[in-house]
Amino acid sequence: MVLKLYGFPISTCTRTVAATCKELNIPYEFINVDLAGGEHKTAEFTAVHPFGQIPYIDEDGFKLFESRAISRYLAKKYAGNGPKLIPTDPKEEAIFEQGVSIESFNFYPSAIGYAKEKVFKPMFGLTTNEERAAEHLETLNAKLDAYDVLLGKQKYIGGNEYTLADIFHLAYALAVVEAGQGGLFESRPNVARWWEEISNRKAWVDVIEKGV
């Protein structure tokens, strides 16, 4: 039975898992969750995902949620199927974990915070908190200065090979671009080089252009 991916077509977290599947040539069936209809808050859904979020996977009855956890599981299980998305050498793995943590704490909060204010809230008819948006933008700028230093010393966020640490950035960085702040990446030479490369990877382009 093929892997089932429950999510939403334009959800950042669903796209992250889809990108991982496509990098590793993992076939999957996408099943749409009716967010507008509140499906994710029903008792049936929260029995699987207690936080009422998407995505989750169902692999022949084995269920898992949290996009980063799902991606890590699939990268381990299908390690031979494509690029090595999690290094196995201990010190390379440590630098990979450093990169994953950098994304989680030095990128994701302000990237998603900014996109939430400037893109998602208006999409749902809510008012942007401009002060909060400005704070997030200021933080993002400071963080990306550090990214430019880091990416001057190593090719990718998790070391010198493309890994999950880079994949985890894709959807949130795209949200920042869609919020009109692509200049944050373009104006920093090493960040620009890295973003140009990772945003043009076939697996990601497929997710964006052909859908999850």
Added chain:
Amino acid sequence: MVLKLYGYPTSTCTLRVAVTLKEKNVPFEFIPVDLVGGQHKTPAFTANQPFGQVPYIVEDDGFQMYESRAIARYIAAKYAGVGEQLIPKDLRESAIFEQGASIELTDYEPFVSGLAWENKFTQMYGGTKDEKRAESLLATWRSKLDAYDKILGQQKYIGGNKITLADLFHLPYGSVLLGIGIDEFSSRPNVARWWNDITSRPSWQAIKDGL
């Protein structure tokens, strides 16, 4: 030469690394960084940690890295044979561990760190509490902990049925909030059971009040 841990004595992230080192009985030298004096923003420091944050480690062969959860994972993997297996080896058990680790970072950390900031740290730096933000964070965190209570009714720990790094990652901020009277654990029976379990570990007891 022992592992060097550069950090701040009571910093949540520094303690996250310290508790892992203690679990694995790894000797280390703690080197305090003068945060108040801005040492972490100096070029000499940012050469080691470009984001100007604590902690970072330096091993005796010169290998260095930062990000407390990454350091903890490196230590847990390097000393996998010592003490508890803090990252499961079995593929599906490791998936449930990763789910728990991700829960900590998306359904716990943003709220506890925000609450700690508004209720404690902002005043320490001469700022004022944003009451609306604190209220909103608390309300969301409560609903998250309701989900935690469900999960911890079905499995013993946040990353499965054995203790893992995912549980240890929760310790520092949970303790900070309890220290300022924000107790959302006691009223949730499974969360309370889990919290008492993980805080009673000798590794945490040894360093909970600072390095």
